[in-house]
Each structure stands twice: as structure tokens, then as C-alpha cells.
Amino acid sequence: MLKKTSSILIVDDDKVQHMINRKILHRFDPTLNLYFFDNPLEALEWLKDNSADILLLDINMPEMKGWEFLEIMTERGINMEVKMLSSSIDPRDIDKSKKYKLVSGFLVKPLNxxxxxELLN
Structure with a gap:
């Protein structure tokens, strides 16, 4: 039986997206543990001692691109399912995401x- 998603880490520099995603996700499941970071460096620091069932990772952030974040996760041996987030569907990003074994999908913002x-079930 598949394990139900109970915790989600969201790394996205857009705080408005955090509010929207929190509302939508908790509407589906109020018991979800949600961890939001607008700074990818802080998220990487958090991942040293914590984990989540799935990571929703924005591709374009000012401090660090999602791809760099993935590289650091791989270097550190952090193994968790990742869905890439983007506000546009760029075929090059979709192709690039397939090169990472941690990445299991590509989601367009805002989440619907x-x-x-699908994410939770």
C-alpha cells in the first residue's frame, strides 16, 4: 500500500504562493504538516535535521535556482521525492527535471x- 503524504516542504520565494498553497492544501487535509521556506539556503539548513514526504521546489528563485538546490541535496545524500514548481511550462525545464532521479514530476503554479x-493520494 502506498504511504499517504503527511508532510510537505515547499521552497518558493513567493510568499503569496505560500498563503495560497497553505489554504488549498489544508482544505484537502487539515492534518498535513506544511513547512514553507522563501529562502532556499534556510530550507537546506532545515533539511540537515528534518525531512518531509515530498518537496515542492520552485525553479526560479533569486538566491539559488531549484536546479542548484537539487545538486546540493544530491551531494548531501538527501533523498526525498521532489516536484518542481514553475509559473510557466518551458519544455527545457521539463526535460531538465527528468535528469534528476529525485524529481518525480513538474507542477505549474498556482496549484489546482x-x-x-494527485499529490496527496
Whole structure:
């Protein structure tokens, strides 16, 4: 039986997206543990001692691109399922995401009910 998602780490520099995602995700499951970081460096620091079932990782952030974040995760041996987040569908990003074994999908912001239902079930 598949393990139900109970914790989600979201790394995205857009705080408005954090508010939207928190509302939508908790509407689906109020018991979800959600961890939001707008700074990828702080998220990497958090991952030294913590984990989540899935990571939603923004591709374009000012401090560090999602790809760099993935490289650091790989170097540190952090193994968790990752879904890449982007506000546009760039085929090059989708192709690039397939090169990382941690990445299991590519999601377009803002998240919608169908995507969240698939994510949680």
C-alpha cells in the first residue's frame, strides 16, 4: 500500500504562493504538516535535521535556482521525492527535471485541486 503524504516542504520565494498553497492544501487535509521556506539556503539548513514526504521546489528563485538546490541535496545524500514548481511550462525545464532521479514530476503554479488531489493520494 502506498504511504499517504503527511508532510510537505515547499521552497518558493513567493510568499503569496505560500498563503495560497497553505489554504488549498489544508482544505484537502487539515492534518498535513506544511513547512514553507522563501529562502532556499534556510530550507537546506532545515533539511540537515528534518525531512518531509515530498518537496515542492520552485525553479526560479533569486538566491539559488531549484536546479542548484537539487545538486546540493544530491551531494548531501538527501533523498526525498521532489516536484518542481514553475509559473510557466518551458519544455527545457521539463526535460531538465527528468535528469534528476529525485524529481518525480513538474507542477505549474498556482496549484489546482486536481494536482493537489494527485499529490496527496
Amino acid at each position: 485541486n486536481t494536482v493537489i488531489d
